[in-house]
Amino acid sequence: MPQVLDPVVHVEPVMGTVVSFHVHDVANGTDVPIAIEAACERIHGLAASLTLWDPASPMSRLRAGELDLADAPEELRTVLTLCWVATLTSGGWFDPWSMPGGVDPTGLAKGWILEQAIAELRAHGVRAAMVNGGGDVALLGTPRGQDTWRIGIQHPWRSDAMAAVLQVRDAVATSGSYERGAHLIDPFSGRPAVVAGSATVVGTSLAMADALATGLAVGGDEVLALVDRLEGYEGYLIRADGTEASTAGICFA
Numbered sequence: 001m002p003q004v005l006d007p008v009v010h011v012e013p014v015m016g017t018v019v020s021f022h023v024h025d026v027a028n029g030t031d032v033p034i035a036i037e038a039a040c041e042r043i044h045g046l047a048a049s050l051t052l053w054d055p056a057s058p059m060s061r062l063r064a065g066e067l068d069l070a071d072a073p074e075e076l077r078t079v080l081t082l083c084w085v086a087t088l089t090s091g092g093w094f095d096p097w098s099m100p101g102g103v104d105p106t107g108l109a110k111g112w113i114l115e116q117a118i119a120e121l122r123a124h125g126v127r128a129a130m131v132n133g134g135g136d137v138a139l140l141g142t143p144r145g146q147d148t149w150r151i152g153i154q155h156p157w158r159s160d161a162m163a164a165v166l167q168v169r170d171a172v173a174t175s176g177s178y179e180r181g182a183h184l185i186d187p188f189s190g191r192p193a194v195v196a197g198s199a200t201v202v203g204t205s206l207a208m209a210d211a212l213a214t215g216l217a218v219g220g221d222e223v224l225a226l227v228d229r230l231e232g233y234e235g236y237l238i239r240a241d242g243t244e245a246s247t248a249g250i251c252f253a
Contacts, residue, residue: 007022007023007024008021008022008023008032008036009021009022009023010023010036010040012040012043014040014043014044014047014133015043015047015051015110015113015133015134016053017133017134018133018134019040019043019114019117019131019132019133019134020130020131020132020133021036021039021117021121021129021130021131022129022130022131022132023035023036023121023126023128023129024127024128024129024130024141024143024144025126025127025128025141025144026125026126026127027125027126027127029125030124030125030126031124031125032126034124035120035121035124035125035126036121038120038121038123038124039117039118039120039121039124039131040117042116042117042120043113043114043116043117046075046113046116047113049073049075049076050075050076050079050105050109050113052104052106058072058073058076059076059105062076062103063101063102063103063104064102078112079105079108079109079112079207080096080103080105082108082112082207082208082211083096083103083105083108083211085208086108086207086208086211086212086215089208089211089212089226089230090211090212090215090219090223090226091215091219091222091223091226092187092188093187093188093215093216093218093219093222093223094107094108094187094211094212094214094215094218095187096108098185098187098188098190099185099187100185100190107175107210107211107214108207108208108210108211108214109207110133110134110136110210111136111138111171111173111205111206111207111208111209111210111211112206112207112210113133114131114133114136114137114138114206115138115171115205115206115207117131117138118131118138118139118140121140122140126140127140127141128140128141128142128143128144129141130149135154135173135174135175136171136172136173136174136206136209136210137151137168137171137172137173137206138170138171138206139168139169139170139171142169148167148168148169148251149167149168149169150165150166150167150168150253151165151166151167151168151172152164152165152166153165153166153174153198153200153236154174154198155198156176156197156198156238157197157242163198163238163244164236164252165252165253166200166202166236166250166251166252166253167251167252167253168202168251170202170203170204170205170206171202171203171204171205171206171209172200172201172202172203172206172209173200173201173206173209173210173212173213174198174199174200174213175196175198175199175200175210175213175214175216175217176196176197176198176199176217176238184214184217184218185218186218187218193217193218194240195217195218195219195220195239195240196216196217196218196220196237196238196239196240197238197239197240197242198217198237198238199213199214199216199217199223199235199236199237199238200213200216200235200236200237201213201216201227201233201234201235201236202233202234202235202236202250202251203230203232203233203234204232204233208233209233212227212230212233212235213235216235216237220237220239221237221239221245223235224237224245224246224247227247228247228248228249233247234246234247234249234250234251235247235250236250
């Protein structure tokens with residue numbers, strides 16, 4: 001039987017942001033601090049391997065042509081394979097190979113890393129938890145007495161307000177330029193994207209939701225239509241002019 005407890009919260013600075021852990025339910029005998037410590041250790045290790053901020057990281061060396069893919073750590077090969085799948089799925093609107101300076105998997109890697117944190121929590125006996133890293137949220141189980149999680153989506157132009165609250169089971173990712181400025185690049189034009197104020201994708205995999213949210217922020221309604229046809233994923237778009245659109249299966253709370 002799961003052990004019900006008051007949520008345990010931990011905040012971990014990593015990947016240039018803050019990742020927060022909210023552990024709700026665990027199996028009997030689970031040591032929650034050890035579970036969170038293992039998840040944080042996993043995050044830091046993967047982030048160090050995949051970062052482009054460190055020129056000595058495996059990802060930076062691969063990008064610079066100093067490391068062959070065959071000799072790269074497994075996580076690099078996994079993430080780049082997922083990036084290729086996401087590029088095809090998004091119709092090319094998410095394309096890490098089109099970024100200035102060379103391949104940049106950041107738009108998918110953070111979501112994938114947070115998924116690995118959830119896997120560590122599960123392996124250590126955690127039954128219900130939320131891991132939130134700068135708008136990318138990976139979920140395990142559900143809160144006590146609820147069938148889904150209620151996740152608020154930050155309003156792109158009002159820091160004190162939510163644009164919507166969504167019902168989510170597995171993962172949700174939001175992308176936009178309202179916090180980091182014009183960092184999103186249109187892979188077809190090579191110029192900064194201005195299509196969306198905010199783009200959110202809900203789905204079964206945070207890695208894929210992360211990539212699709214990036215593509216949705218750049219491609220707008222064209223990508224929203226692709227998401228609408230993709231099993232297990234839903235999208236919510238706030239356009240640059242403030243109008244909104246969503247896929248048919250999105251669940252607003």
